[in-house]
Amino acid sequence: MRKTECMAMILAGGKGSRLGVLTKTLAKPGVLFGSKYRIIDFPLTNCRNSGIETVGILTQYQPLELNWYIGNGSSWDLDSDQGGTFVLPPYMRDDDASNKWYQGTADAIYQNLNFIDMIDPDYVVILSGDHIYKMDYSKMLAYHKKHHAAATVSTIRVPWNEANRFGIMKVDDDMKIVEFQEKPANPASNLASMGIYIFNKELLKKYLLADAKLKDSQHDFGKNIIPAMLGADVPVYAYPFEGYWKDVGTIESLWQANMDLIADNPALSLNSPDWRIYSGSQSLPPHYVGPNGSVKSSIIGEGSVILGSVTRSVIFYGVTVEEGARVTNSVIMPGTVIEKDVVIDKAIIGERCHVHSGFNIQKEDGSVSVYGGDSNLKPEKPAVSAKKGAGSK
């Protein structure tokens, strides 16, 4: 087998607790997005489109649906004999002391150093499984090599008033990182870490082994590994990324990221033929808009049947919107049925839900309504006709 220059490790074990019912039985990278995708499609597609053939996916929280979805990685062309997709859950081993869940991002990689040694690449890319963006990691790797860096952190300019939510970097004229602050109260810059790293493999190994021995470490790349490298004066560079990048941590931001797709010129284009986003496929027929249907400023997935009206919404595959139903500003996930005359505004409805006639979804305060998968939503009292006795004969 030919030598692997660069492999990727995707951290996909997070719960995403602020996504509430949507991540009750599903890790955050598996959350559905944009009419046909799951969040993890973006890093997996980026790997494939960047020429990375070996991908390890570290799972922990509720992995069933995610494992099922990833399969052998063939949906992303990541099933080559020269590499492949490897799902890496925490595991038991000989010495009792280390039988534990992944303790942090760095610990998760540390526990899988045997896998990295097996592949034996020159470089390791560390990625989050829950970010939405299109990025060519091969460009970042070229940058890493050009600067003779030991580690490179991908960064993005964020609004100054949000800088205190991120890991913030201070860099010199050459983009070499001189200071790293995790969620600083008074940020010295607005250059934020995207949680994407490239390491020289041997150096990564050295720092992970050292960090594992530290009792008071949180075993986190941003909080421990990068500061330790900077402390030892190892060259760590910031790679400036430009473009759409979103960490959809909350219901509100997931809703917003979906709404970003329906603009006439969306910030994140899914339509570029030279950077297709790959995903698992469902063998569904085309979608159908009925004689009285209406669709405006929306995206619609395959196999959906739209007999009512849909405006400024993201409709996934296999959804039915019956006659007279009106869906606005909403995200409707796969297989959900919206019955006649239902009105839904600003909501995220999970997979395979059934919204019965008379159950309207609208909030006075303008916040996003959210219902988890398989909800059976019925009005409290069955919708009876105003005329007494109608239908009783």
Add this chain to the structure above:
Amino acid sequence: MRSDIIGLINLRDSSPLREMNERRPLSAVPICSKFRLIDFTLSSMVNAGIGNVGLLLGPEARALMDHIRSAKEWNLARKQDGLFYLPSDVEDIIHPSKGDIRDYYKNLRFVERGDSHYLLLSSCDMIHNIDYEKVLHFHRQHNADVTLIYHKQINALIGKGRVIETAKNGRITSMSELKDTNPGDNLFLQAMLIDSEIFLKSVRFAYAKGDTSFFDDVIGKNLDHLRVFGYQYDGYAIRIDSVQSYFQANMDLLNVDNMRNVFRTDKPIYTKVMDEPPTRYLEGSKVTNSLIANGCVIEGKVENSILFRRVRIGRNAVIKNSIILQHSTIGEDAQLDGVVCDKNAIIQPEAILNGSADSPLCIAKFAVR
């Protein structure tokens, strides 16, 4: 996967749609927004658990092979069995055979190595979703040698068709070829289940004798000797043999009943996965009674139409009763009615193009109008 039936699909048995000005075989004609005609026959076989299918390719095989490739999408990329391409050889091209006996004879090895009890022999010019397991049940129940699948015509069909008549017990009493078929006729759907032994024996015998047509010479002339039965398929079915029937088939699937009959969640129609993004409807779009594939961007008005993948409909364009194949672009303010627009066509802004269901206006691949 079952080993008692193998499938053999004859792609040489049909002629291309000449009006569409394209040499691709009929089996590879794009249809219903995202499919190719072969998808229906091949998926039905796979859904019946058949794991060994031979494709008897015609001389123009590029488009079809590009579509099927390893047959992974049909779950037929297997270590043993799976999909077999049975290509034409030099003789087939220089001296095309009259009828299909010689084609079967030269590929008997495929049936022999399949070593299965039954052979499902089908052409590839139909849209349907036949449950072949039911056909097998019928075949066994009647202790048949051959079971022909037919459909009671609802409408008259222009273009020749084979019509069969059956006795009360389902046994076929006569078969004939008609120029046009009428409502109520039992139209043979170009698919039959046959005992492999009988197939092998009769093809060898017929070839030695110089017969040409399996249907006419082997089955038609032996209705007394063979137990030939007819299985009636009640679902939606249509044969594509002209631009009119191509147009009709696409439009038929705008009917929700037909749609549900062909596109069943328990028996999906598989096709090549293209990873197109979801279709985007922009502010000015108005779409009614239409089937839309992924990857389109729609700004105009679309009515009673079929859009394939990655079609762009410009602002204020009006598309009615039309079929727009993949990657075509319709300019702003263009008006199309009764048009079949082949792949990658460009319709200029403000163009006005009209055809009808009886004679759709066909725009060629890569044409600029």
